[in-house]
Amino acid sequence: MIQMHAFYIFLIAAGLLIAAFLYVALSTRNAREINMQSAYGLRKLLFFVVLAVLVLGIGMTLGKTPYPKANELPGKVVFVVGKQFSFALSDTPITNDQDYEARTYGIPVQVPAGSLTEFRVMSFDVNHSFAVYSPDDHLLAQTQAMPGYVNRLRVRFDQPGRYYVLCLELCGMGHHRMRGVFDVN
Amino acid sequence: MTAAAADSGLWSEAELAKFRRMTLIWGITVLLLLPILALLGYFMRLYQSGAFSGMRAEWFYAVLTLHSLGMVGTWFVGSMAGVSYLLLKYTRPNLAVSKFVYVGTLLGVVLLIACTLGGLFGTGWYFLYPLPLFAQGVWAPWATFTFFAALTILGVCWTIWTLDLLRAVAQRYSLGAALGWNYLVGKPGPELPPLVLITTVSLIVSLSGFVAAVIVIALFAARALGVNVDPLLMKNLTFFFGHDLVNIIMYLGIAMVYELLPSYAGRPWRTNRTVAIAWGAVLFLVMFAFFHHLYMDFAQPTWIQKLGQICSYLLAMPAGVVSIFGTLALVFAARMKWTLSSTFFFLGILGWGIGGIAAVIDSTVEVNFHFHNTLWVPAHFHTYYLMGVVLIILGFIDHAGKELSGLEEKPALSKLTTALLLIGGYGFLFMFYWGGVNSVPRRYAIYPQEVIQGTLYARIAVGFITLLLLGILLYLWETGRRCLKALA
Amino acid sequence: MHKTGPQSRHRLPFRWSFRAACVAFFAFSVFIFVPVAFAQDSFGQPSQEPPNEERFVYKLTPDVPITTSSGVQNLSAIWHEKPVLLTMIFSRCARVCSPFLRSLNSAVSDAGGLGTDYRIVVLSFDPKDTLADMQRLASELGLNADPDWTFGVASPSDIRSLAAATGFWFQWDSSTQQFDHASLVVAIDRGQLVRMLAGPSVPAASLREVVQELRGKFVASYALAGQVAFRCFEYDPTSGRYSLDWGLALMLLPGTCAILATAWVFFLLPASRKKRNLI
Numbered sequence: 001m002i003q004m005h006a007f008y009i010f011l012i013a014a015g016l017l018i019a020a021f022l023y024v025a026l027s028t029r030n031a032r033e034i035n036m037q038s039a040y041g042l043r044k045l046l047f048f049v050v051l052a053v054l055v056l057g058i059g060m061t062l063g064k065t066p067y068p069k070a071n072e073l074p075g076k077v078v079f080v081v082g083k084q085f086s087f088a089l090s091d092t093p094i095t096n097d098q099d100y101e102a103r104t105y106g107i108p109v110q111v112p113a114g115s116l117t118e119f120r121v122m123s124f125d126v127n128h129s130f131a132v133y134s135p136d137d138h139l140l141a142q143t144q145a146m147p148g149y150v151n152r153l154r155v156r157f158d159q160p161g162r163y164y165v166l167c168l169e170l171c172g173m174g175h176h177r178m179r180g181v182f183d184v185n
Numbered sequence: 186m187t188a189a190a191a192d193s194g195l196w197s198e199a200e201l202a203k204f205r206r207m208t209l210i211w212g213i214t215v216l217l218l219l220p221i222l223a224l225l226g227y228f229m230r231l232y233q234s235g236a237f238s239g240m241r242a243e244w245f246y247a248v249l250t251l252h253s254l255g256m257v258g259t260w261f262v263g264s265m266a267g268v269s270y271l272l273l274k275y276t277r278p279n280l281a282v283s284k285f286v287y288v289g290t291l292l293g294v295v296l297l298i299a300c301t302l303g304g305l306f307g308t309g310w311y312f313l314y315p316l317p318l319f320a321q322g323v324w325a326p327w328a329t330f331t332f333f334a335a336l337t338i339l340g341v342c343w344t345i346w347t348l349d350l351l352r353a354v355a356q357r358y359s360l361g362a363a364l365g366w367n368y369l370v371g372k373p374g375p376e377l378p379p380l381v382l383i384t385t386v387s388l389i390v391s392l393s394g395f396v397a398a399v400i401v402i403a404l405f406a407a408r409a410l411g412v413n414v415d416p417l418l419m420k421n422l423t424f425f426f427g428h429d430l431v432n433i434i435m436y437l438g439i440a441m442v443y444e445l446l447p448s449y450a451g452r453p454w455r456t457n458r459t460v461a462i463a464w465g466a467v468l469f470l471v472m473f474a475f476f477h478h479l480y481m482d483f484a485q486p487t488w489i490q491k492l493g494q495i496c497s498y499l500l501a502m503p504a505g506v507v508s509i510f511g512t513l514a515l516v517f518a519a520r521m522k523w524t525l526s527s528t529f530f531f532l533g534i535l536g537w538g539i540g541g542i543a544a545v546i547d548s549t550v551e552v553n554f555h556f557h558n559t560l561w562v563p564a565h566f567h568t569y570y571l572m573g574v575v576l577i578i579l580g581f582i583d584h585a586g587k588e589l590s591g592l593e594e595k596p597a598l599s600k601l602t603t604a605l606l607l608i609g610g611y612g613f614l615f616m617f618y619w620g621g622v623n624s625v626p627r628r629y630a631i632y633p634q635e636v637i638q639g640t641l642y643a644r645i646a647v648g649f650i651t652l653l654l655l656g657i658l659l660y661l662w663e664t665g666r667r668c669l670k671a672l673a
Numbered sequence: 674m675h676k677t678g679p680q681s682r683h684r685l686p687f688r689w690s691f692r693a694a695c696v697a698f699f700a701f702s703v704f705i706f707v708p709v710a711f712a713q714d715s716f717g718q719p720s721q722e723p724p725n726e727e728r729f730v731y732k733l734t735p736d737v738p739i740t741t742s743s744g745v746q747n748l749s750a751i752w753h754e755k756p757v758l759l760t761m762i763f764s765r766c767a768r769v770c771s772p773f774l775r776s777l778n779s780a781v782s783d784a785g786g787l788g789t790d791y792r793i794v795v796l797s798f799d800p801k802d803t804l805a806d807m808q809r810l811a812s813e814l815g816l817n818a819d820p821d822w823t824f825g826v827a828s829p830s831d832i833r834s835l836a837a838a839t840g841f842w843f844q845w846d847s848s849t850q851q852f853d854h855a856s857l858v859v860a861i862d863r864g865q866l867v868r869m870l871a872g873p874s875v876p877a878a879s880l881r882e883v884v885q886e887l888r889g890k891f892v893a894s895y896a897l898a899g900q901v902a903f904r905c906f907e908y909d910p911t912s913g914r915y916s917l918d919w920g921l922a923l924m925l926l927p928g929t930c931a932i933l934a935t936a937w938v939f940f941l942l943p944a945s946r947k948k949r950n951l952i
Contacts, residue, residue: 006552007622013542017509021535024513028521039514043459047506054498057549062494064551067487070889073865077730084321092727118731122895126316127416129481129558131626137635139555139624144481146416147315148897151483164635168558168626170309171316173243173323176629351938360939393931400923404903413897415904418920425927472928484893 001138066141068118068152075115078182080165082121082128082145084172087165087180089119100124109182113160119153121145128178129168135161142168157184190273200280204273205589207283209672211266212582214287216665218259218294223657225252227650230613232630233643243323245630246307253310254297257431258339260570262290263578264437265346268384270585271444272350275381276357282349289342296335304328309628311427314401314419315408333402340402344395351388354381364468365461377456383440386468387433393472394429397422417484421475428475431566435537436467438574439508441581442530446512449527450519454511463503470496477548481557490550497548501541509538525599525664526587529580532607533573540569543618558628560639561621564614572610583664589671594663602659609653616646726869729840734759734861737831739796740804741823748794748835749864751823756791756862756887761832761841763799763852764806769873773856774814776874783877784913786884788821791860795822798836798843799852800829839866862887878913 080087081094081103088094088103111117121130123145131142132155140163143153157163165180191201225248231237232245269278300306306328308316317329354363358375361367363385367374401422404414447454476493479485512534521527543565547556556562587593625632625639632639736749751757760777762770774795781787797807807824811817816824827835836842839861843854858875860868860883868883882892892908903920 002552002555003622003624006546006549006556007618010543010546010618014539017535017538017542020513021531024517025531027518028516028523030518031520032518034514034518039517043506043510043514046510047502050502050505054501054545057545058495058498061549061551062491065487065490066550066554067483067490068889068891073863073867074731075865077727079727084319092725126319127313127420131558133624133635137624139559141554142481142557143483146420146482146484148413148416148895148901149482149484149893150895151893152891153483166626166633166635169313170246170628172319172321173241173246173307174321175246176242176626176631176633179633348934348938351935352942352944355939355942356944360935363939389931389935392934393927396927396930400926407902411899413899413901415901415920417894418903418905418923421905421924422927425924 003138066143066153068154072116072154074118074154076112077118077120078109078111080119080121080130080145080180081124082130082167082171082178083124084126085167085174085178087128087130087145087167087178089165089180089182097124108162111157111163111182111184113157113184116154116156119143119155121151121153122149123147126171127169128171130180131166131168133164133166135159135163144169160185193274195275195277196273201273204270204278204280204283206672207280207287208266208270208585209589209668211262211283211287212585213665213668213672214291215259215263215266215578215582216661216668218255220654220657220661222252222255222259223654225255227647227654230643230646230650233632233639234647235631235640235644236647242630243305243307246309246628247301247305247324249628250307250309251297251301255294256570257310257434258290258294258297260434260438260574260578261343261430262286263582264434264441264574265343265350267441267578267581267585268380268437269350271380271441272353272384275378276353278353279349282346286342286346289338293335293339293342296331296338300324300328300331300335304331306332308332311423313423314405314414314416317405318408333405336398337402340395340398344392347388347391347395350384351392354385354388358385364465365456368456368458368461369465371458377461379443379454379456379460380440382456382461382464383436383443386464387436387440389468390429390436390471391433394426394433397426397429401426417482420479420482421485424478425475428478429471431570432471435569435574438533438577439537442512442534442577443508445581445584446515446527446530449522449524449530450515451521452515452519454515460507460511463507467500467503470500474500474548477553480550480553494548494550498545501545504541505538509534524583524587525594525602525660526580526584528599528603529576529583532603533575533577533580536572536576537569537574540565540567540573543568555624556621558626559621560617560619560625560627560642562627564617564621567617568614572607572614576606579660579664582668583660586664586667586671590667592667592670598659598663602656602663605652605656605659609649609651609656612649613646613653616642616649726840729838729859729866729869731865731867732838734864734866735831735834735838736864737827737835739794739825739827739831741825742804742808743823748861751792751794752861752864754792755788756860756867758791758793758858758860758883759796759835759839760793760858761796761798761836761843761854762810763797763843763854764802764810765799765851767851769856771810771814773873773875774816777858777880778814778816780875780877780880784881784884786887790884790887792821792823795824796832796835797826798832798841798854800832802826840869840871860887876913878909878911881913 079090079093081100083100086104088100089109090103091109094100094103119130121143125147128145129142130145130153132140134140141153141155143151162181162183167175167178171178190196191198228248229245229252269283272278304324304327306324317332358381362375362377363381365377365382401419404419408414443454473492473496476489477497480490512531516531547553547561547565620639620642623638625636625642629639734748736747738745738747762774804826807826808817811822811824816822839859840857841855843852846853855871856873857869857871859866868886870879870883885891894904894908903923904918905920905924906915907918908915
């Protein structure tokens with residue numbers, strides 16, 4: 001899971017930093033003059049190491065964005081509207097409040113497992129965040145729901161089951177109870 | 186520091202005494218705001234742990250708004266007051282401006298308290314358009330108006346303060362000298378203290394942030410008059426302003442460390458070509474890194490998203506290679522005077538680094554897809570705030586308090602304070618990080634079934650916050666006592 | 674002579690027969706002509722709503738064999754090279770087909786991308802149309818020499834399955850001796866329908882949007898009710914083009930103001946101009 005990988009990287013890097021600070025703090029017990037040239041040399045080395053790590057990080061991750069790619073086509077489209085305080089999902093466009101009400105309480109949209117699904121997400125009022133949680137409650141994918149824009153989120157669902165949608169952008173007093181639902185089968 | 190300022194020939198003793206007094210007033214105000222705002226944070230974590238299940242969730246969101254804006258504002262004024270004080274050695278900030286800003290800040294704080302605790306205004310600190318106008322009956326129009334009035338007053342005052350400090354720098358240094366350009370071209374020139382360099386960079390950035398805030402408020406007014414405004418533009422402007430503001434607060438704190446830590450280490454920390462290049466790079470990169478707040482706005486052009494990641498990553502270079510390494514090189518095997526202040530400076534840089542690592546990780550688009558608006562976000566910014574710039578500013582207030590009161594600290598108490606702050610602080614932070622890893626959303630008053638583990642994490646965090654608050658109280662007792670004595 | 678009495682009863686069967694015949698004729702009318710009267714609607718005007726894109730978007734298009742001037746080939750042979758804009762007409766059309774194709778051609782010239790981003794396939798749904806008929810139609814429109822326009826025919830069953838999958842419908846109207854049919858063009862990318870444009874003509878702005886989508890981009894913004902002020906890039910649906918808007922200037926304003934304010938402080942303020950101990 002990507003969250004755990006990121007966490008391990010964080011722990012390792014933070015651990016190295018803490019170790020360096022601890023080492024330096026303890027070194028003050030034996031005060032002595034330091035060779036500035038050695039320090040500058042070490043800084044130069046650090047510069048190249050950090051630059052290499054950052055460039056490697058950029059190289060490995062910059063191509064893996066969640067934005068729709070031209071070389072892939074979804075198999076299904078789901079229309080989503082966020083509004084204070086619920087998400088409505090539908091197989092057909094939700095164009096007005098009546099559609100929104102009907103789809104908020106309607107039977108969950110069915111999404112096929114294994115095929116790429118495109119969520120076309122927008123909002124009727126304020127910013128929301130359409131965040132898809134897997135049946136085992138991990139944040140799988142998200143995009144912002146905004147008035148005036150349609151964000152297209154493409155996700156492939158391998159695991160069948162009921163998926164819940166939570167709102168991850170503060171949208172008012174009902175922010176924490178705002179949700180949507182769909183089924184993958 | 187004031188001895189050095191007195192020796193600079195820029196001030197008379199009477200003028201210095203007045204400035205010292207104003208600085209102490211700022212310091213004491215920060216020390217008063219800190220426990221109040223910290224208790225508001227405590228309330229939030231308690232609410233999330235289920236302690237106030239009978240209380241309406243609207244209170245959580247109102248307290249969230251006050252806590253977040255209050256903290257950002259407190260540390261802004263704390264860092265500006267600190268930098269003003271330290272600049273006395275080099276130039277002449279205007280005391281009248283400092284007093285004017287103080288009154289304006291108090292007024293802004295009162296209005297903020299009124300609209301949040303009085304009016305239940307609950308949009309969070311970045312009041313993302315058009316949420317302030319969609320109250321759903323929770324807050325009244327007067328609360329919205331008061332909120333924007335508070336922001337306007339604070340913004341105007343803080344812009345004037347920024348311009349005044351820039352004016353003070355300009356009175357002694359040319360623009361090129363203030364930005365260290367002579368170091369870049371290898372020309373011999375005036376010695377530029379890192380404090381002046383970093384302050385100049387920070388002030389220019391904060392000016393751009395305040396202009397963005399003015400535009401945002403003006404466009405909200407346009408919406409109130411019936412003109413729809415583009416939400417994506419508003420989001421870009423809002424995060425440009427917010428990102429700039431929170432970053433320059435940290436940079437001003439770093440500037441204080443560059444200025445004060447050398448005296449504890451018994452070694453100088455001078456500007457050189459590397460330092461000048463680093464901070465010139467910061468001036469440029471920080472203007473574009475804010476795009477990392479909009480990764481999940483898929484309507485934003487993809488090239489802008491990638492630019493945001495590249496700039497966010499590259500910002501780690503001056504921070505890590507120059508400032509953090511510089512701190513370590515300064516302290517390594519030095520005849521270090523470990524006091525509460527110097528310990529806080531040292532640990533503050535560490536906290537800034539750890540928070541920065543978490544920030545760089547989250548500024549990766551692919552990772553942000555899973556971390557955006559989860560608890561990882563408050564985890565990283567609380568790290569480089571609470572365990573970063575807050576420690577630095579508290580270290581500065583302690584330093585100034587000792588200098589001006591003549592009272593020394595009690596080492597055992599200082600060690601206890603530091604231990605409580607470290608254990609309580611990092612324990613509280615770890616629960617945020619762990620929450621983010623486990624997909625718990627941020628800014629939830631109540632955790633639903635899908636993320637019910639958030640409630641448990643909040644309960645554990647409450648335990649650590651209790652330790653943290655004890656540490657803060659000990660600090661306030663000791664340092665507050667010294668500041669009050671110095672003021673008397 | 675009009676006889677009454679028992680002798681008149683002998684005339685009743687004729688009257689009753691006449692009445693019976695009238696009733697029978699009336700019943701015949703009701704049972705035969707009323708359904709015909711309802712069916713009259715399907716002859717006189719389109720029987721279906723304009724097809725909704727969302728019902729068909731991303732659905733797979735049947736890969737049917739078509740006969741063109743290059744011989745018999747499957748549709749996939751064309752869409753594997755490039756996305757396809759597919760439309761269906763018939764060559765004997767006296768109404769909308771030629772104007773529709775002319776407007777499509779005009780929109781294509783305006784929007785660009787023909788040959789590089791997509792090709793166009795025009796099929797007939799009329800079982801009587803031959804390849805020669807379609808080539809004659811292409812020639813009348815001046816498109817027979819254009820390699821990126823393909824005119825062809827297919828078997829009636831293949832046409833029906835293609836129409837069902839892409840929203841086309843057509844119905845014979847014997848009163849006018851013409852087909853009533855939908856006017857639409859669908860964009861097919863790698864065998865999947867991605868966009869649909871319905872209407873008697875093809876606006877260039879709409880086609881520009883479709884071409885963008887075939888390139889993997891799409892227009893993310895839509896008009897909010899009321900005047901929207903200050904986007905960075907404003908999309909004009911009537912022209913199908915983006916233009917710079919004042920929002921971009923607003924984004925550049927903070928940095929610009931910071932630079933100007935810094936310049937003012939350092940170069941223009943009197944106190945800065947006469948610096949003490951300038952170092």
